[in-house]
Amino acid sequence: MSHHKTAAILVIGNEVLSGRTREANAYLAAQKLFDRGCKLGEISVVPDIQEAIVSTLNRLRDRFDAVITSGGIGPTHDDITMDAVAGSLGVTLLEHAKTLELMASHYGHDKLNDGRRRMARIPDGARPILCDKSICPGAHIDNVYVLAGVPYIFESQLDSILSDFGDSERPFIRREADVEFPESAFAKELERIQLGYRDVEIGSYPRMCGNKPCGKICLSSSNRDALDKAFEAVSAMLEELRNQT
C-alpha cells in the first residue's frame, strides 16, 4: 500500500473539552508522525456525541490521506466511536470472532458480559488493530484508524500502525536557533529567508527571559540540505543583529 503523506487526529473526549484532562495522545502522535515525515494537518477534539464525531470524521477523511481517532472504544455508554465510524462509512458493526475467542480464553466463557462483547465490535470490513496492552482491538477501515483513548494503549496501538504513515527514511528534521531579540527586530528579514526556502517551514516562538524578549526560531523540513542552508541564513541574520547591538 502507499504510505499516508498527510494525516489528521480526531480526539473524542468530553474529559478534554471540560478541562479535566490535558490531551496527551495527539501530542505523542504529532511527534511520531513528524519523525516519519507525515504532515499532520489538523487536530480536532469533539465531544462524545455521535453527530459531532461523524461530521468531523467525514470532513477530515475527505481532506487528509488518513485519520487517527483517539478515545471512546470502551464498554460504557459514552463509548460510541466504533458506532460513529461505522455510521460514517455506511457499514454495520460486527462482533469480531477472534477477539471474542481471546476474551473467552482470557476472562472465561461465563464472564463474557455485554460490556465485554461491546468492546469486541468493529466495523464490518475493518482489520482489528491489536497490541499487547489490551485484548480489546482498535480498528482500521478505509483511511480511518480507530485507537483507544487510554494513553498506554493508544501508544501501543499507534506503534503498530505507524508503518502505514510517511517513511522513517524521510523524516521531518528540526533545527532551532536561540534568539535574544524581539520578533519585530528580525520579522522582515526572516520573511525574506522563508521566501527563499519554500521547502522549509520557519516559525518564530517568542517568550520572555526575565524582562527581556527572547525565544526560538524553529526550522523544519524533510530536505536536509535546504534545512541546513536556511538555518545558516537564519544564523547569519542573528549574528548580524548581535553585531549591530
Next chain:
Amino acid sequence: MSHHKTAAILVIGNEVLSGRTREANAYLAAQKLFDRGCKLGEISVVPDIQEAIVSTLNRLRDRFDAVITSGGIGPTHDDITMDAVAGSLGVTLLEHAKTLELMASHYGHDKLNDGRRRMARIPDGARPILCDKSICPGAHIDNVYVLAGVPYIFESQLDSILSDFGDSERPFIRREADVEFPESAFAKELERIQLGYRDVEIGSYPRMCGNKPCGKICLSSSNRDALDKAFEAVSAMLEELRNQT
C-alpha cells in the same frame, strides 16, 4: 450583552501539529470555561495557512456562540490570524491608532518599524483586547475573540474577556468516584444511571493500577442537586459491586 453559553477554541500553530509544543492554551481555557458553565464544544488545531484558518473559523463561528483563537498575532510572516479573521468576516485590517500611540510612547517614535506596526493591526470594527502583559492587542469582533499564542499573554487576555462567557454564578461542577473494577463490570448499570440524569454528564476513565483495572467515574453538571443525586447513585452502585466481590 448576552453571555455565550457555548464556545469553540481554534489554535493556530504549526508548532503543535509538528509535535514541537504540547498545547497548553486550550487546556487552560477549557478549565476556565467549565468554571463559568460555558460548554466548550470543540477544539481545533490548524496550521499557519490562511485558507485553513478561514474555513475552520467560519465553521466554528456558525456552530457555537463564540470562538476563541490562540496564536498567530505576532509580527512575523507566519502570523496571519488577524488577516484570516478579517477575511472570514469580510472586513479589512486597520492600524489601531491608540495601540500605535502606546507603542510609540513605549518604544520611541523612531522604533515603530514594520513589524511593530503589523502588530497594531486589528479588523475594522473590532475592539482591541488589552492586557498588562503585552502592548500588542488581541481583538474582539462579532463572535470571535483573537488572542495571542504566547501562554502568559493568552492567559492575561483570556481573563479580560471571560465575563462574556457563561456565568460565574452557574459554573459546571465535577464530582469523581474512584473505581477498582474493570469498566465492563458496571457499564450497563452506569448507563441506566446516565439515562436517569440527563442533566449530568457521566464519563468513565479507566486505567491500570499495577496489573489491576482501576479508574474514575466522573460526573459534571451545572445542576448541583442533580449532580449530587447522580453521584449518590454511582456510589451506591460501586458499594454494591464491592459487597459482591
